[in-house]
Amino acid sequence: MLKKESLDAARAVYSIEKECIAEMEAYFDEASFTRAAELLKDAPRIGTTGCGHSGILCQHFAHLLCCIGRPARFISPAEAVHGATGFLQKGDVMVFASRGGKTKELLPILEICLKKGVKVITITENTDSVLAKSADAVLKQHVNRETDRFNTQGTTSSTALCVIFHTLSTALMEEIGFTDEEFAVIHPGGAVGERLNANG
Numbered sequence: 001m002l003k004k005e006s007l008d009a010a011r012a013v014y015s016i017e018k019e020c021i022a023e024m025e026a027y028f029d030e031a032s033f034t035r036a037a038e039l040l041k042d043a044p045r046i047g048t049t050g051c052g053h054s055g056i057l058c059q060h061f062a063h064l065l066c067c068i069g070r071p072a073r074f075i076s077p078a079e080a081v082h083g084a085t086g087f088l089q090k091g092d093v094m095v096f097a098s099r100g101g102k103t104k105e106l107l108p109i110l111e112i113c114l115k116k117g118v119k120v121i122t123i124t125e126n127t128d129s130v131l132a133k134s135a136d137a138v139l140k141q142h143v144n145r146e147t148d149r150f151n152t153q154g155t156t157s158s159t160a161l162c163v164i165f166h167t168l169s170t171a172l173m174e175e176i177g178f179t180d181e182e183f184a185v186i187h188p189g190g191a192v193g194e195r196l197n198a199n200g
Contacts, residue, residue, distance in 0.1 A: 009147075009148075009149065012147065013147045013155070016144065016145060016147050016156055017147065017155075017156050017159050019144055020142065020143060020144045020156050020159065020160055021159070021160070021163055023142055023144060024142050024160060024163060024164075026142075027140045027142045028167075029139075029140065032137055032138055032139055032140075033139065033167070033168075033171070035136070035137040036121045036137035036139055036168065037168060037171050037172060037175065039093050039119050039121060039136060039137055040065070040070065040093060040095075040121070040168060040172055041172060041175050041176060043070075043091070043092050043093035043119070044071070044089070044091060044092055045071050045072070045073075045087065045088060045089065045092040045093075046062070046065055046070060046071065046072040046073075046092065046093050046094075046095065047062075047072070047073060047074075047075045047085075047087060047088050047092065047093070047094040047095065047118075048061050048062045048072065048073075048074050048075065048094070048095040048097070049074065049075045049076070049077055049080060049094065049095070049096055049097070049106060049109055050077075050096065050097035050098060050103070050106070051077055051098070051103050051105050051106070052154060053154030053157065053158045053161075054097040054098060054099065054103075054154075054158075054161060055074070055076070055077070055097075056158075057097060057158055057161045057162055057165060058074050058095065058097050059074040060162065060165065061095065061165040061168075061169070062074045064165065064166075064169040065169065065172075066186075067183065067186070067187065068169065068172060068173050068176065068178045068183075069176070069178060069182060069186070070172065070176075073087060075087065075088075075094075075109075077103075077105040077106060077109065078105075080108075080109045080112070081108050081109065081112075085109060085112045085113070085116070088113065088116060088118045089116070089118070090116055090117035090118065091117065091118075091119070092118050092119070093118065093119045093120070093121060094109070094113045094118050094119070094120055094121070095121045095122075095123070096109075096110065096120065096121070096122045096123070096124075096131050096135070097122075097123045097124075097161055098122070098123075098124050098126075098129070098131055099124060099125050099126075099141060099143065099157050099161075100124070100125065100126050100129065101122065101124035101125070101126035101127070101128075101129025101130065101131045101132050102126065102129050102130060102131065103131075106131060107130065107131075110130070110131060110134055114134065119136045120134060120135040120136050120137075121135060121136065121137045121138075121139070122134075122135035122137075122138050122139070123138075123139045123141050123161060123164055124138070124139075124140075124141055125140070125141045125142065125143060127140060139164055141157070141160055141161060141164065142160060143156050143157045143160050144156065184197050
């Protein structure tokens with residue numbers, strides 16, 4: 001039997017994260033969002049990178065992009081400085097996710113991108129950070145608080161980042177006119193694939 005405090009804390013997660021998402025809309029900057037979406041739309045290739053929870057969500061975003069026909073891959077911060085940034089060429093785009101905007105593992109990758117002429121999109125709470133000030137487009141991440149009692153685990157912040165990635169993916173689908181027929185070709189597996197290819 002769970003303690004009452006545990007159940008109360010679990011239920012509170014819904015209100016904490018719901019509040020965060022509701023507040024995020026106030027930080028939606030149409031000009032910055034448009035710039036970021038246009039960079040992603042026009043990029044021959046897209047890289048994503050981040051550490052910890054941000055890195056895990058960057059993997060999710062790279063997969064979302066691939067699912068709408070945009071060539072993308074997650075570049076691990078550890079591998080990036082050992083040759084993996086060779087994937088990116090001039091005119092490509094790298095998406096950095098760092099809540100604090102100064103994750104030290106990402107700074108060498110930023111330098112590589114700037115030297116190679118790779119466009120940079122930064123998602124961060126700290127718009128005065130190095131990662132933000134060096135970016136071609138900056139998207140503001142807002143977090144009210146994490147869900148745990150110590151306000152430390154990457155819970156609400158992960159949700160906030162995920163929502164930003166979903167806004168970008170959704171807008172890109174509209175911009176490029178991506179169709180369910182195209183999706184059916186690259187996604188024949190699972191229940192979604194079965195539904196889309198039922199009449200194929």
